[in-house]
Amino acid sequence: MTAMPPLAPMPVAQARPVKFGALAWTALILGIVGIVGSPIIIFNNLTAVVAGVGFVLGVIAFFGTKKTLAAVGVALCVAAVVFTALAQNAVVKEIDKLTGSGPAQTLNVGETFHGTDVDITVANPKEFTTGKYSLQPNAKAMSYDVTVVNHSDKPWTSMLVIQATAGNAAAEQVFDSAAGFTGAPTQDVLPGKEIAFKVGFVDSTGDITVQVGAVLGDKAYFIHKR
Template sequence: MSHSMQQPQYGPPQFGQQAPPPVPMRNGLGTAALVLGIIGTVSGLIPFFFWLAGILGLIALILGLSGRGRVKRGEAANKGVTTTGAILGLVALILSVVGAVLTFKAVDEAVDEINKAATGTTASKEPAAGKSDGAAKGDGAAKGDAKGKGAGLAAGDTAVYDDDLKITVSAPKAYTPSEFAAGHTAGNKAYEVTVVVENGGKKKFDTTLLTTDARAGKDGVNAEQIFDEKVGSGFSGTILPGKKSTVRFAFDAPTAAKELTVEVSPGLTYDASQWELKL
């Protein structure tokens, strides 16, 4: 072979000649995945922030997987950071799904409660013990006839609600307020009634929102509730299934009043029931 056909020979680099620069490590994807994964996971723990956790978690997972690819190719050295970011991104996605389910469930329950509050739970009439069905019809309505009206109840009758909550108001009797009673006007008469609440349902009943009001006479003037050391404390706490709670109330009425209308409202999701009491 001729001398002109031979390949040129290169010797080792001479002193002072620079070697090719190394490939720079690009660690940005792993760091970004870690930061977004942390923020997404924290967002997933906050109610109603499931949407933010889902978005950040998805981005963190994608960046983390891309960062691991760079690590395998030798373009990045932050394997631990990248892996942690990808894992946190996955955790944030899981939390976002759980948060979405819980949020939608809470919203659905809230809508149901609003619908109940709008329609109101109605009551049927249960005549007082010893009163015949015919007599009950003469009073205004028999059991079932009064359903949805929340009125037409006489002394001793029981309002029975759809959830088996039962409320009974006794006949009024004269009451003598104490010297320092509030709500009593000199010259008026005071009358006491007993209100019994029985929980016949399967869930405990909270009496916090239960209110009792009264009107007196044909004109329906407001009958002030009387407060002293014996009456006026009202209901408190909860009533367990199968249990009762009894409270005495006293109301101030003009001397000429011949009837007292007592209205009991068990709460926001119930219709109020009224008792027409003879004085």
Template sequence: MTAMPPLAPMPVAQARPVKFGALAWTALILGIVGIVGSPIIIFNNLTAVIAGVGFILGVIAFFGTKKTLAAIGVALCVAAIAFTVMAQNAAVKELDKLTGRLTDSGAAQTLNVGDTFHGKDVDITVANPKEFTTGKYAIQPNAKAMSYDVTVVNHSDKPWTAMLLIEATAGNAAAEQVFDSAAGFNGTPSQDVLPGKELAFKVGFVDGTGDITLQLGTIGGDKAYFIHKR
């Protein structure tokens, strides 16, 4: 019998070499690090740089065989940088707000009636000017006067005693404060205002000619001038 020729060996499928796989994994890991560090102020500067490096590596890896992994890494790096920017912007706004309050403390400000003074412990708003005539039992009976609504908001972390010095001028002359209990003008209150709470009351002054200027001072040393232009 004629011998059969030996069978040719079956070709073995060659595994496709992985290209840029390590870069894709690195981009993914750096993106995760960037997202985890993004809320941490100051430290997120470093993690944002790391995410930026991961973004570049992910873009390079996208031309390799691990395209999906690279795309996920790039997306995570972009998100990490965006979250870092948002966190830092929020921190800057909060710092500006705090700095503004510290700057306001102890310094006099000139505002218009309707504005809000931001002091060290409290925010004070003077608004809603109204003309009225005092009653016959007021200390200044049957006098032409102006009333204003005053709102005090305690933004500190401790109770604040509502001891305010409020004076006024009408034009170039001092204006007398109205005391008319029947109309609700009993002077400035002295109750404690708890943190996060507010106190509202009204004050009145005998009217005169010209613009009215209300001067408010607190026991913390804050001082503000509210101008009512007429």
């Protein structure tokens, strides 16, 4: 009997090497961490950064062999950042409700801002030169009359923050007690009463914007166009 020739060995299929697989899994895990941490205020700042790193890794992994896994990781990371932003905005709005503050308003100098507890008017812009005893002696400046009327049913603590910009630069506030520029008063304003004072700022080119707001309350911007 003629012997059968030996069979040739069957070729063994080579396993396709996995490329960027670890990055795809990492993006997926970081996206999940970002989603879980998004509702947790303060901590979600960290998890949002983690999700951002996961997004970058997922984009890189998308050019590997685990495209579906990488795409899911990228989507989770994007969702984590979006959820974090929504959660933080909701907290800011809730704080505004608790403190009585609302969105800032922009008005022209001479107009009145009607806030939650008080009405604030910034008017009568006047040019002047600071005195020699001012913190900014002999400087060209602008002054404004500020009037605060308490229309609430309780005393209002005058804790105003007043700042200004001239053009595109911050304007330095004038402090000159001899000329009556001593900053915002701190005494309480009784219901139905008002308090008036003046503020001054070292002048520069461009329009002046005077920002007036309570520490825990409303805020308004008064534009002095020139």
